[in-house]
Amino acid sequence: MNEINDKRNAVVLLSGGLDSYTTAAVAKQDGFAIYAISFDYGQRHSFELKAAKKIAQSLGVKQHLQQVVNLRAIGGSALTDDIAVPEANTPSISEIPITYVPARNTIFLSLALSWAEVLGAESIFIGANAVDYSGYPDCRPEFIESFEKMANLATRIGVEGGRIKISAPLIDLSKAEIITKGIALGLDYSLTHSCYDPDQLGRACGKCDSCYLRRKGFEEAGVTDPTEYASPR
Amino acid sequence: MNEINDKRNAVVLLSGGLDSYTTAAVAKQDGFAIYAISFDYGQRHSFELKAAKKIAQSLGVKQHLQQVVNLRAIGGSALTDDIAVPEANTPSISEIPITYVPARNTIFLSLALSWAEVLGAESIFIGANAVDYSGYPDCRPEFIESFEKMANLATRIGVEGGRIKISAPLIDLSKAEIITKGIALGLDYSLTHSCYDPDQLGRACGKCDSCYLRRKGFEEAGVTDPTEYASPR
Numbered sequence: 001m002n003e004i005n006d007k008r009n010a011v012v013l014l015s016g017g018l019d020s021y022t023t024a025a026v027a028k029q030d031g032f033a034i035y036a037i038s039f040d041y042g043q044r045h046s047f048e049l050k051a052a053k054k055i056a057q058s059l060g061v062k063q064h065l066q067q068v069v070n071l072r073a074i075g076g077s078a079l080t081d082d083i084a085v086p087e088a089n090t091p092s093i094s095e096i097p098i099t100y101v102p103a104r105n106t107i108f109l110s111l112a113l114s115w116a117e118v119l120g121a122e123s124i125f126i127g128a129n130a131v132d133y134s135g136y137p138d139c140r141p142e143f144i145e146s147f148e149k150m151a152n153l154a155t156r157i158g159v160e161g162g163r164i165k166i167s168a169p170l171i172d173l174s175k176a177e178i179i180t181k182g183i184a185l186g187l188d189y190s191l192t193h194s195c196y197d198p199d200q201l202g203r204a205c206g207k208c209d210s211c212y213l214r215r216k217g218f219e220e221a222g223v224t225d226p227t228e229y230a231s232p233r
Numbered sequence: 234m235n236e237i238n239d240k241r242n243a244v245v246l247l248s249g250g251l252d253s254y255t256t257a258a259v260a261k262q263d264g265f266a267i268y269a270i271s272f273d274y275g276q277r278h279s280f281e282l283k284a285a286k287k288i289a290q291s292l293g294v295k296q297h298l299q300q301v302v303n304l305r306a307i308g309g310s311a312l313t314d315d316i317a318v319p320e321a322n323t324p325s326i327s328e329i330p331i332t333y334v335p336a337r338n339t340i341f342l343s344l345a346l347s348w349a350e351v352l353g354a355e356s357i358f359i360g361a362n363a364v365d366y367s368g369y370p371d372c373r374p375e376f377i378e379s380f381e382k383m384a385n386l387a388t389r390i391g392v393e394g395g396r397i398k399i400s401a402p403l404i405d406l407s408k409a410e411i412i413t414k415g416i417a418l419g420l421d422y423s424l425t426h427s428c429y430d431p432d433q434l435g436r437a438c439g440k441c442d443s444c445y446l447r448r449k450g451f452e453e454a455g456v457t458d459p460t461e462y463a464s465p466r
Contacts, residue, residue: 076351103347114336118309146383
């Protein structure tokens with residue numbers, strides 16, 4: 001993965017999970033210099049932020065900014081409230097899972113937009129995926145398109161005749177396809193953390209939606225899953 | 234100002250300035266129960282946050298949430314960087330003033346959106362004004378409309394058939410018209426803080442864009458300006 005032209009900057013949302021790692025690698029492959037942004041938003045655990053740091057190092061990003069946003073003060077999700085994380089495939093009253101965090105991608109993209117404007121970045125990359133997370137309103141292509149339109153009206157870039165692009169290169173891919181793409185790019189998925197509810201050692205629970213999708217993805221891709229799960233299936 | 238129906242909730246962006254105070258009062262007049270949100274974003278001083286607290290109390294808001302967002306880590310503005318605040322009417326290289334904070338309204342509205350979703354609020358009120366701040370891209374009506382569209386795609390509310398409205402009741406008003414409206418609503422503007430660059434006692438500089446517009450607004454409205462300015466004109 002050589003940088004073809006390191007003068008084009010991109011801000012990449014880096015959570016520490018498999019999708020954002022793959023997204024950052026795609027941006028790098030596309031020739032962008034990467035400015036990674038991660039969020040301590042009051043999530044249940046900090047293992048994914050540790051993973052984000054390792055990923056940022058391994059990809060050789062230009063800068064890694066960690067922002068603190070207290071979504072716990074707002075609540076409304078099993079990821080930021082004292083609500084139990086359900087096991088995978090638990091029937092839900094709503095079509096939207098309880099792990100949905102209200103307006104999270106909007107908030108993260110907004111902060112990325114501010115940084116992109118200061119950096120003169122051409123693009124913001126997000127690992128949103130509409131296939132496996134079809135229940136999250138802010139992972140749909142129509143949301144991404146709408147955010148891009150708004151972003152160009154909101155900022156100096158748009159007013160002065162430039163254009164900022166919101167890139168979601170994984171939006172239409174299955175988890176297996178994402179993993180296949182990442183392996184082809186030489187990625188080491190043992191760096192990533194996906195579980196919503198790890199034990200105190202940081203081991204994945206093996207039971208939540210996120211673990212379920214990750215396991216299934218590796219299986220379907222025919223790739224050995226490097227994750228240590230606390231519980232067998 | 235009686236509350237006609239306190240079951241309709243609105244989130245109101247409250248900066249501590251004259252515009253957001255008037256906006257909150259309009260929302261209250263419209264029958265909304267007010268959930269005020271203020272931001273410690275790394276601005277040059279905290280006098281406006283103190284003003285926001287006093288305003289929230291005087292309006293009898295249901296809750297006042299203060300969020301911390303470190304825009305200083307991102308920079309790019311005289312309000313969050315070590316760049317001098319220019320005096321009013323200083324010629325600028327760009328049409329956009331150096332006091333513009335990249336994507337600030339987008340970030341603030343996004344956090345308000347998250348809270349609005351959790352509260353089941355119908356509306357988010359913002360004191361954006363396109364007349365006196367015509368240089369700020371995120372104070373234009375087309376930005377507000379675009380954010381509203383995006384917000385309804387981003388959230389549970391929109392997906393489940395509801396609708397969240399972004400209300401900017403001052404967008405077309407001059408500062409004098411805003412003051413006239415506020416005085417009619419019985420507001421006490423001595424509670425507010427507008428200056429970009431106050432002295433250590435919190436006294437308005439009397440020289441920056443914000444002081445200039447405030448002074449001019451009171452004059453044109455024919456209302457005595459309760460502000461103590463550190464320097465005469």
